[in-house]
Amino acid sequence: MAHATGERTKRTEGAGFIRLPASSGRSAAWPPLLLGGLVLLAATVVLATSIGPIAIGPGETVRIILSHLQAPGIDIDAGSAHDRIIWDVRLPRVLTAVVVGAALSLAGASYQAVFRNPLADPFLLGVAAGAALGATIVIVSPLPLDYYRFGYVALFAFMGAMAAVFLTYQLARVGWTVPTTAHVLAGVAVSAAAAAATSFLMMMHEDRLFVIFSWLYGDFTSASWSKLTSALPYVAISSLSLLLLGRQLNVLQLSEDEAKTLGVRVELVKAFVVLMASLATAVCVAITGLIGFVGLIVPHICRLMLGADYRHILPMTIVVGSTLLVLADLGARTLLQPQEIPVGIITAAIGAPFFLLLLRRQQRSISQ
Amino acid sequence: MISPRPGNANSPWLLAFLGAALLGLLVAACGGDSNSSGGASGQPSATFPMSVTDTGGKAVTFSMAPTRIISYSPGATEILFAIGAGGQVVATDSFSDYPAAAKALPKLEYLRPAPEPALALRPDLVIMAGAQEGDVEQFRAAGLTVFLLREPEDIAGVIEDVRLLGRLTGKAEGAEAVAKDMEKRVTAVQQKANGAGKGPLVFFELSPDGFSVSPNSFVGSMLKLVKAGNVADGAASAFPQLSAEVIIEADPEVILLSDAGEWGGQSLETVKARPGWSDIKAVKSGRVIEIDPNVFTRPGPRVIEALELLLKSLYPNL
Numbered sequence: 001m002a003h004a005t006g007e008r009t010k011r012t013e014g015a016g017f018i019r020l021p022a023s024s025g026r027s028a029a030w031p032p033l034l035l036g037g038l039v040l041l042a043a044t045v046v047l048a049t050s051i052g053p054i055a056i057g058p059g060e061t062v063r064i065i066l067s068h069l070q071a072p073g074i075d076i077d078a079g080s081a082h083d084r085i086i087w088d089v090r091l092p093r094v095l096t097a098v099v100v101g102a103a104l105s106l107a108g109a110s111y112q113a114v115f116r117n118p119l120a121d122p123f124l125l126g127v128a129a130g131a132a133l134g135a136t137i138v139i140v141s142p143l144p145l146d147y148y149r150f151g152y153v154a155l156f157a158f159m160g161a162m163a164a165v166f167l168t169y170q171l172a173r174v175g176w177t178v179p180t181t182a183h184v185l186a187g188v189a190v191s192a193a194a195a196a197a198t199s200f201l202m203m204m205h206e207d208r209l210f211v212i213f214s215w216l217y218g219d220f221t222s223a224s225w226s227k228l229t230s231a232l233p234y235v236a237i238s239s240l241s242l243l244l245l246g247r248q249l250n251v252l253q254l255s256e257d258e259a260k261t262l263g264v265r266v267e268l269v270k271a272f273v274v275l276m277a278s279l280a281t282a283v284c285v286a287i288t289g290l291i292g293f294v295g296l297i298v299p300h301i302c303r304l305m306l307g308a309d310y311r312h313i314l315p316m317t318i319v320v321g322s323t324l325l326v327l328a329d330l331g332a333r334t335l336l337q338p339q340e341i342p343v344g345i346i347t348a349a350i351g352a353p354f355f356l357l358l359l360r361r362q363q364r365s366i367s368q
Numbered sequence: 369m370i371s372p373r374p375g376n377a378n379s380p381w382l383l384a385f386l387g388a389a390l391l392g393l394l395v396a397a398c399g400g401d402s403n404s405s406g407g408a409s410g411q412p413s414a415t416f417p418m419s420v421t422d423t424g425g426k427a428v429t430f431s432m433a434p435t436r437i438i439s440y441s442p443g444a445t446e447i448l449f450a451i452g453a454g455g456q457v458v459a460t461d462s463f464s465d466y467p468a469a470a471k472a473l474p475k476l477e478y479l480r481p482a483p484e485p486a487l488a489l490r491p492d493l494v495i496m497a498g499a500q501e502g503d504v505e506q507f508r509a510a511g512l513t514v515f516l517l518r519e520p521e522d523i524a525g526v527i528e529d530v531r532l533l534g535r536l537t538g539k540a541e542g543a544e545a546v547a548k549d550m551e552k553r554v555t556a557v558q559q560k561a562n563g564a565g566k567g568p569l570v571f572f573e574l575s576p577d578g579f580s581v582s583p584n585s586f587v588g589s590m591l592k593l594v595k596a597g598n599v600a601d602g603a604a605s606a607f608p609q610l611s612a613e614v615i616i617e618a619d620p621e622v623i624l625l626s627d628a629g630e631w632g633g634q635s636l637e638t639v640k641a642r643p644g645w646s647d648i649k650a651v652k653s654g655r656v657i658e659i660d661p662n663v664f665t666r667p668g669p670r671v672i673e674a675l676e677l678l679l680k681s682l683y684p685n686l
Contacts, residue, residue: 148643
């Protein structure tokens with residue numbers, strides 16, 4: 001692996017990419033870091049569930065959750081407003097933020113690995129634009145807006161996202177190989193085409209603009225158990241698949257010829273990773289709309305913590321990404337109460353300065 | 369806010385207008401309704417030429433009553449037809465769908481309208497709403513007479529608009545009748561609401577993801593008028609998105625759905641199926657009421673119907 005990271009540094013410097021910290025010496029620290037992160041995540045989830053516009057103490061919060069988990073000896077006022085707020089509204093919302101934060105971050109790291117591009121994010125291949133088009137079609141149609149279930153809006157957003165990824169892949173494919181640059185460019189083209197179609201629908205249905213924009217901003221207000229459980233199997237399958245591919249992603253950081261000599265079936269791995277990362281992203285976008293920056297910055301945070309080894313980075317993105325998004329959503333529902341702030345505004349407000357910081361570090365390391 | 373104010377003191381038209389207004393006041397003193405709050409808008413009669421200051425502060429001059437009007441404001445369109453100036457309208461924006469005669473007129477873009485299709489219709493007056501404020505200058509540069517009529521903040525503002533549009537279209541009498549009727553009905557609603565004691569708590573839903581109207585929006589002002597409580601009270605913006613938990617905890621007695629039917633498919637059933645909503649008072653008692661957003665949110669004469677409907681659904685025992 002030392003050989004691999006050495007090669008990586010050389011190549012990325014040549015390409016002008018952000019230099020990834022060498023992994024030697026840091027990788028030993030990753031199990032305690034991951035464990036600490038998990039503990040922090042659990043604490044964040046409990047904290048975020050007990051904080052909201054309506055004041056409900058942490059003790060009552062925990063009792064309500066335990067009673068629904070059939071813990072013995074817990075007696076609560078079942079069906080009370082607090083019970084409904086914690087169990088029906090807040091907990092599914094916080095857990096949705098956990099799942100979406102984890103999936104977007106993991107997908108972002110995977111895309112960055114496959115495309116060997118630190119600016120890659122989960123929306124690189126047209127997922128966002130495809131989902132937006134799908135959702136917009138439903139919003140301007142007479143179909144009901146069943147935001148609280150995995151209904152037409154979510155279904156069409158999901159299909160739009162997957163269709164865009166498929167189209168991007170087909171456009172860039174040469175036989176059974178997909179040149180990376182062509183793949184990214186095809187993603188740009190498909191995104192532009194889908195965005196144009198969305199804009200046209202908006203123009204033809206000006207009276208629905210408000211609803212379309214509120215979907216595009218992305219939020220967790222309509223999170224529900226039913227939506228979460230509809231999305232969970234897809235996220236679980238794709239995330240587990242990606243987590244098992246850390247070694248292959250490391251090897252992909254070499255030149256593709258070298259990767260082949262090391263026994264990695266490059267095209268197959270790339271296609272599979274793209275499919276799984278897109279699946280995770282598409283499901284998230286379908287249930288919460290577009291939430292930017294998380295999938296871009298969390299992989300970089302993890303790289304700064306752990307080095308360049310994807311076997312360590314991938315599990316860490318899950319922990320860091322979900323913690324970050326739970327906190328961002330907590331801000332979204334409490335900073336301007338009783339009013340909501342779209343969570344995308346918060347992730348961008350955190351993400352943009354962080355990203356600038358990252359760029360400055362890179363510039364300094366190049367000038368040295 | 370929409371009462372016409374005297375603009376440039378050196379405008380000869382203004383002097384002529386003031387003179388005419390004074391004369392009108394003397395001649396028709398008996399017709400005036402004295403409770404008009406701002407400026408000369410209460411005057412039922414006026415003569416041309418006249419100069420009227422629009423809501424952008426620009427003095428717009430009319431040598432005679434306009435006969436080829438384009439209305440880019442659905443609210444203004446409804447007013448024009450209600451006061452008998454419908455025959456002077458030649459085209460409207462795409463949202464102006466009431467009354468039927470207005471719906472049948474040629475349609476123009478509501479957002480970012482281009483001057484050329486408007487020019488082709490040779491209008492002598494173009495009425496623009498807040499949505500087209502950025503296009504006013506371009507239309508004026510193209511030689512069109514543009515009157516900017518920003519959406520009023522409450523029903524009193526709509527009534528002022530009625531009188532204003534009456535004066536500048538030469539239909540002051542028809543406008544006065546409409547305005548008087550609206551004022552009478554507002555007063556009647558207010559009296560009934562005042563006599564009914566404490567009003568119910570209301571959640572007015574714009575979209576299923578929790579967008580609502582705060583007291584400083586147009587619909588919010590109507591809720592205040594009928595003494596209803598508003599779940600979105602205290603929100604920072606006019607159309608805030610509320611967390612579901614805030615709505616559940618507030619436990620409104622009435623939910624008004626402006627996203628029902630063709631507007632978003634919401635109904636008592638879909639609201640009941642939302643997580644945590646089934647035990648809200650309004651849902652349990654079935655007081656989830658589907659309303660037509662055009663009647664409620666469009667600043668035209670039909671807001672009175674909205675207000676009366678509001679009174680009836682909030683106080684069923686009256």
